[in-house]
Amino acid sequence: MAADAGGVPVLRELLREHGLGPYALWRTSRTPDDARLIERAWDLAAVRESHERFVARFAALRPAEAASGDAAAFVARTRLVHAWRGTFERDPRLPGALLPDEQPGRAATRLFVDAWRTLREPADRYWHGLTGDQATDGV
Structure with a gap:
């Protein structure tokens, strides 16, 4: 999970380089409704x-x-x-x-x-x- 959306392209590239791209789940959120997801991630x-x-x-x-x-x-x-x-x-x-x-x-x-x-x-x-x-x- 990336807290900074600006880092997503770099993270995608890193995962691709290591063959992990197919295992990544991408979700973008900009609302406080995702408190549970945030608590699970950090x-x-x-x-x-x-x-x-x-x-x-x-x-x-x-x-x-x-x-x-x-x-x-x-x-x-x-x-x-x-x-x-x-x-x-x-x-x-x-x-x-x-x-x-x-x-x-x-x-x-x-x-x-x-x-x-x-x-x-x-x-x-x-x-x-x-x-x-x-x-x-x-x-």
């Missing part, structure tokens, strides 16, 4: 728990990490990104209309983006100091 309770753990761990992350030095910002951002990847891998990124009420994914995403932006400049400065690379915008 463990939304585990997704919720993953987001809640992420928020609990990083909610206290404040601009203080950025202000406490470039090295501290680099460490905080590295931990943030590593934890986010684990969360992101579990989350199918379903449209909001297909999610249960009060799914914490949006809050976790907002926290990640805001914290990453806060830590970006000092963390990049520290990295470029370690590597000797010239800092470039966006890297």
Whole structure:
């Protein structure tokens, strides 16, 4: 099951390459009436728990990490990104209309983006100091 309809052509090609095309069942839905199908395809309770753990761990992350030095910002951002990847891998990124009420994914995403932006400049400065690379915008 693909949460993103944009990925369907790639998924079809992958299944075809491996000889699995004849065994695939395709269904497209854009309505909240498919809650049972969604619950069967993804463990939304585990997704919720993953987001809640992420928020609990990083909610206290404040601009203080950025202000406490470039090295501290680099460490905080590295931990943030590593934890986010684990969360992101579990989350199918379903449209909001297909999610249960009060799914914490949006809050976790907002926290990640805001914290990453806060830590970006000092963390990049520290990295470029370690590597000797010239800092470039966006890297």
